[in-house]
Amino acid sequence: MGAVENSIDREDRIPKEAKEILESLATKWENVADSTALQVIQLKGAMTNEVFQIKWPTSTGEVSRKVLVRIYGEGVGVFFDRDNEIRTFEYMSKNGQGPRLLGRFPNGRIEEFIHARTLSASDLRDPDISALIATKMKEFHDLEMPGPKDVILWGRLRNWLSTAKRLCSPEEANAFQLDSIEKEISILEKELSVPNQRIGFCHNDLQYGNIMIEEESKSITIIDYEYASYNPIAFDIANHFCEMAADYHTDTPHILDYSKYPGLEERKRFVYTYLSSSGNQLSDKEVEQLVQDVENYTLADHLFWGLWGIISEHVNDIDFDYMEYARQRFQQYWRTKPSLLDSVRSSPETRTDGKQKDTPKVLSKQPSFFKKLQKYFSLTKTKA
Structure with missing residues (x-):
């Protein structure tokens, strides 16, 4: 990895x-x-x-x-x-x-x-390599794995939240507003579980270190299946896009740079390659819908890896600033949630009966969240 x-x-x-x-x-x-x-x-x-x-x-x-x-x-x-x-x-x-x-x-x-060569962070932005990844990801998602084909994302998030609460100090739990995350998970499950969404066998951790390329044949191999399961394929693609903000081989591997998150045209190109790799005729609407679904699932991805970071801080002794990584993931969740959920609620795909969906209230104001995190991290750094 x-x-x-x-x-x-x-x-x-x-x-x-x-x-x-x-x-x-x-x-x-x-x-x-x-x-x-x-x-x-x-x-x-x-x-x-x-x-x-x-x-x-x-x-x-x-x-x-x-x-x-x-x-x-x-x-x-x-x-x-x-x-x-x-x-x-x-x-x-x-x-x-x-x-x-x-x-x-x-x-x-x-x-x-x-x-074969393990990819680097910059490889994910190479259009040729990115196209190979998109095609390989589609092949991966289409695998017929033995066992049930149930979506595990929401259950896993709730299990991880329970574990994070158990491991955290009261100060940590308060700083990350863990008491409100159960409601956030429920909101996302309700809003993102749109009709006819594509479910496939997902890797769920498709960062550059889990992708290898054989230079001569340009063959892509996906490795490390620890988190793999059936899930909405939009979640897996969202995770891959979010990983473009990371470079785990710097002196500060925990720092994320969201200016490196792929732009709209780059995301469209990836999704078009992904969908067209099976040889089917595509409409612009299909591409645009999956691009939007992927963008919405970045919210679930931020909670997923934010909770992972909090738990890892308490169970793993690998030299990595898991808590700071988690802080950035939660911060990005609260920063992007209002605009992304607004787009979900205004989409005609969100209901099958033609009625407008109820709009859940925003549960947490961003400024208070940032203040709590800032206060918590300034205190922990002072103690260190």
């Missing part, structure tokens, strides 16, 4: 059970000089797990085979069902959609190393 090489050898981070599997794998490869001599390179940019590239010295002097070791982050089981994620991983690899699973140990797994 979002990985680039860090040259520091971290063999001490590889559990004994993982080393045994690695050594067993390496003994089957003819050119490995010493199966116990692991060369461990930590990959930077992961925010849920620790990820390591493993290779070995060879008898012929050539580069040995490489594998990935993924060590699950402490406490991240609150976000997803690990057994479901493994089943998804295995299903995807069997269908040629990702790396093969080479082994499992109690707190992680070993994966095939994909000989």
Whole structure:
């Protein structure tokens, strides 16, 4: 996930059970000089797990085979069902959609190393690469996964909210106005669940670090399925657009720059490529409707990753300012909510009976929210 090489050898981070599997794998490869001599390179940019590239010295002097070791982050089981994620991983690899699973140990797994380049933040803005991503995303959404095909977004948001409230101090809960978020989730579920919306198997975390490209063939591979589930496809595209504001490989990986959020023409181009990749004839209305649906689902995405950030601060020891990340996500939610929900309510697609929908009251005024967050963060920084 979002990985680039860090040259520091971290063999001490590889559990004994993982080393045994690695050594067993390496003994089957003819050119490995010493199966116990692991060369461990930590990959930077992961925010849920620790990820390591493993290779070995060879008898012929050539580069040995490489594998990935993924060590699950402490406490991240609150976000997803690990057994479901493994089943998804295995299903995807069997269908040629990702790396093969080479082994499992109690707190992680070993994966095939994909000989492709992980995208960078700037790659998402490259029109050619963006078109490849749009086409691959459509293919991903069309996968027929085993099991129920129920939308899990709203239930997951409520579960995460409950967990965030349990983990937070009263000051944190007050600063993020967590008591009002249940009502916000209900408003979004009511407003965004429009008739005939497209449901598909969504990745739900399509940031640049989870997308790889093979340079010669221009083949795109989507990796890391921890958050994958059936959801409105507009939510998945919204998440991808929101991730364009992030660069997790800077000195301040938690800082979001929403000036990098794609403009209307860029969003239209992505959606047009996505919809047309299946070969169907498109109308302008179809494209415009999905573009608007995607924009509306950015609200759900901000709550999704805002709550993720709050919980991660309490359960994960990876070096990342989760609380500041959460603050920016919630801030963007309150900033964009009034205009986006107004557009939903004025849309003829929001009701099937021709009547005007009831307009829920705005539950929180932006200035008070910003003041609370500003006060909370100034106090925490003073204490630090």
